[in-house]
Amino acid sequence: MILDAVTPVTVSVAVVVTIGPVLPAMAEWAVLLLWPLAVLSACPPWGERWVPALVRSARRLTPSEQFTMSAPVRHAQELEQLHVRGLRVRVVAGGDVRGYGSRTILLGQDVIAQLRRRTLTGEQATARVGHQLGLLRSGATRWEPAVQAASWPWHLLASIRLPLLTPMLRAGWGLRGLYVPVLVYLAWVERNPFHVAAIVVLVLTYLVPRWGRSWAQGRLRLADAALAGTWLAGPFARWLLQVDPSPPMYERVYALGTAAAQAPEGPGSPGAGSAACAVAPWA
Numbered sequence: 001m002i003l004d005a006v007t008p009v010t011v012s013v014a015v016v017v018t019i020g021p022v023l024p025a026m027a028e029w030a031v032l033l034l035w036p037l038a039v040l041s042a043c044p045p046w047g048e049r050w051v052p053a054l055v056r057s058a059r060r061l062t063p064s065e066q067f068t069m070s071a072p073v074r075h076a077q078e079l080e081q082l083h084v085r086g087l088r089v090r091v092v093a094g095g096d097v098r099g100y101g102s103r104t105i106l107l108g109q110d111v112i113a114q115l116r117r118r119t120l121t122g123e124q125a126t127a128r129v130g131h132q133l134g135l136l137r138s139g140a141t142r143w144e145p146a147v148q149a150a151s152w153p154w155h156l157l158a159s160i161r162l163p164l165l166t167p168m169l170r171a172g173w174g175l176r177g178l179y180v181p182v183l184v185y186l187a188w189v190e191r192n193p194f195h196v197a198a199i200v201v202l203v204l205t206y207l208v209p210r211w212g213r214s215w216a217q218g219r220l221r222l223a224d225a226a227l228a229g230t231w232l233a234g235p236f237a238r239w240l241l242q243v244d245p246s247p248p249m250y251e252r253v254y255a256l257g258t259a260a261a262q263a264p265e266g267p268g269s270p271g272a273g274s275a276a277c278a279v280a281p282w283a
Contacts, residue, residue, distance in 0.1 A: 008151035015153040039150045047145025048088070048101030055148055058090035058106060065091060065112055069129075072115070072122055073105075076130035079230050084136050099132035099223075102142045120239070127227070127236035134226020140219050176202055220252075228256055 020031045042051050052058035061069065069089065077083050088104045095110030111128070114120035135141060180202055187195035227233055237253045 008154035009147065011157070012151045012153040015157065035153075038152075039146060042146040042149035044102055044142055044146070047149065048104045051145040051148055052090055052092070052100060052104065052106060056092045056106065058092050061089060061091055061107075068112055068115055069107065069125070072125040072129050075126045076133055076232070079130065079232070081226060081230065082130045082133040082137065084133050087133075097128040097132050099135040099141050101136075101145050102139070103136060105129060105132055105136075121235065123232075123235035124239040127232040127239060130230065130232045131223045131227050131236055135219060135223040137226060138219075138222040140222055176205065224252070224256060 016031060016035050020028045023031060041047065073087070073089060077087065084103050086103050090104060090106055091109055091112070092106045094108040095114075096106070096108045097111055098106045100106050107129075111120065111125065115122070115125050180199060183195050183199045183202070186192065187199065227236055233256045237256050240249055240253050
């Protein structure tokens, strides 16, 4: 999350510092003071109370939603390696289950609808919740609210659609690598430190997205490792193959195979043997 947010946060800081001085006096003070205060208030443990509601319109579960999700959340919380003290569950739009902050689960409305229609089994819903509980316990999402609050100018700029400038800027950004040899030559001839700094920035624009993708994969591995060894590994593997039966997904699911085969049975679980077959259906 931190590496993935380097560019948005850096651009947001540059926007605030640049725009603030050109605004009227009162507006300048408002921007230069309110933005840092918002970032500080989004730091743990306060941020996950208000940032999801502002950014993703998160809300509390209705009584019927609580009834639908009570068993999956309770069964996942009963596992010692997945238990999160003071867990909050909030409903957002979409079909994801996502760990947020240090003790918040953002539950997509579509997940509840699928569980009600029986297209998602109770075991699979429990496994999806448990997967994100493991991510919360790893601490990988602890600073996510603060990062989102710090990068709101970036998201504001990204939401602007200029029909003429956007393709031009996109094309120029895609060709930014052509400037590196020129800057290297200028840095060698003129010995100007600003040219060296520009080279570093351009190189980082290629490396940061790669680091961000690597970090995202690392988060998945952390959550998978927390789920491995529990009876939830089998139901989670079956759900993964339902949504994406691609070769890379089979590789990921295979990593859960041994743990699913050796895990103890849980409430209503099909048993270790069938879980192993779900993970490795060709066996």
